[in-house]
Amino acid sequence: MRRIRIFAVAVILTCLSAAAMAWAALRPGPGPLQDVAMTVDNTLDAVASWYRRGPGNRRPDWQAASHQIHDGDPDRGAQVMIDYGCGACHAIPGVTGARGSVGPHLDGFAERAYVAGVLPNEPGGLVRWLVDPVAHSPMTAMPDLGVTEADARDMAAYLYTLRGG
Amino acid sequence: MMDEELEIQDGRTARETLQQADSTTVSPSPREAEQALETLGERSALDIFGSQSTLNIAGYGADRVYDLTLWMSVGFGVVFAFVMVLVWIAWARNRPVGKWWVWSGGIVLPMGAIVTLMVASTSVLVATTRHDPDALVIDVTGHQFWWDIVYDPEGIALRDANELILPVARPVTLRLRSEDVIHSFWVPSISGKMDMIPGRVNELTITATETGQFRGQCAEFCGLSHPLMAFEVTVLPEQAFEEWLTYTQGEARDAARPDLLAGRDVFLKSGCAACHEIRGIAEGARLGPDLTRLGARASLGAGMWRLNQGNVAGWIADVQDMKPGAQMPSYNHLSGPDLRNLSAYLVSLK
Secondary structure, three states: OHHHHHHHHHHHHHHHHHHHHHHHOOOOOOOHHHHHHHHHHHHHHHHHHHHHHOOOOOOOOHHHHHOOOOOOOHHHHHHHHHHHOHHHOOEOOOOOOOEOOOOOOOOOHHHOOEEOOOEEOOHHHHHHHHHOHHHHOOOOOOOOOOOOHHHHHHHHHHHOOOOOO | OHHHHHHHHHOOOHHHHHHHHHHHOOOOOHHHHHHHHHOOOOOOHHHOOOOOOOOOOOEHHHHHHHHHHHHHHHHHHHHHHHHHHHHHHHHHHOOOOOHHHHHHHHHHHHHHHHHHHHHHHHHHHHHHOOOOOOOEEEEEEEEOOEEEEEEOOOOOOEEEEOEEEEEEOOOEEEEEEEOOOOEEEOOOOOOOOEEEOOOOOEEEEEOEOOOEEEEEEOOOOOOOOHHHOEEEEEEEOHHHHHHHHHHHOOOOOOOOOHHHHHHHHHHHHOOHHHOOOEOOOEOOOOOOOOOOOHHHOOEEOOOOEEOOHHHHHHHHHOHHHHOOOOOOOOOOOOOHHHHHHHHHHHHHOO
């Protein structure tokens, strides 16, 4: 009986390692596994935001409200920031490879008072800055990357999710 | 297990596979070749899943290596199962083993397996490293941490860097050298790897069998930024490849806007030309990658970043952040407008 048990354990371990190898070779992207992962992720997010709002903290968040960009998609914003190469100069939490130290760190960007020291940090100012930085600050080292207004809105929406510690 | 492994030798020979590759590749229509040229450099292999995978086969060498690996895995699987069954039987019967077991299991079987493996792997090695006298020659020289590439060095000697453009279904002999330390040239989808050793020339003949975009990587530890030393590989239809060679030979594109002209002046006056060549503007420098068609490449910094003005500007301002240990100094003493103009100019070179 003991031998059978040892053999069963060996077989199960072999199968598990084969499954792990097959999973590692899978193409990333949509699929049943990703759905499960997304559900877990969304649930955790919901719990975290419920906890952050807390029982004793029910006042409206005027700052968050002033940073609402209604037609901006934060997830797409993080993606287009990779395509424009923002991460070569800026460290941006949550954007792949963005750990540059040429320009300012963008963690906690939603808390800043000014954009680049020249425009008020509100949706209109940030979008205008992203579309044409040189027009607002002629000596800036930040190039005009030809950002479209739609892309800028998505990027701004993402930057306003960065609330700092 | 023996039969399965012997099939590698009894099956296709090197020549047959090559001919098969030739005949299965439909000669592309002019429109297709045009399309391949138009989309060249638009997308980086960084955005393509499996562009650096031995399982995504697009070359003759990779095909042979895959076959060998597959049959070896199947063979070893069979051996493993067989041994497990033997263990089970030995365990269940609880009897001392006879001499016969020692001779067959300890000597005959291992010898047979080793000889089979040796014959199979040697045949693959011979097939994948065979030279072809009619092959196109490309010089590839490894530097810390980038690749200098010269197409047809005895003929047109077209210099480029960090991107390899190949014709499909045509053997290409790579003459691999190194300028500093040992590097290794590896495009997993197309062929096996070969070391690049200072002071000698290693020849590797590869044949791409599929058009598409792939990624190569330095496969020998060469210093601090070894993992950041990759390159783009694009396999074009034969006709598109010839066209590409023809139109890439000329001088760099002219600066057509005031900011680009200013950027060109920054390039000349800041000393960039001491290391980098831009044909028609500043020629002769060999210390850094050739920048004549930088804007047309699929990626920046030896296959590591998407090519766009943001990344180019960040690169110039802080090279050591993006590629620690690179020979190029960071140019953060450039004024803001100078940096913007220079990056705009470099990206406009297509």
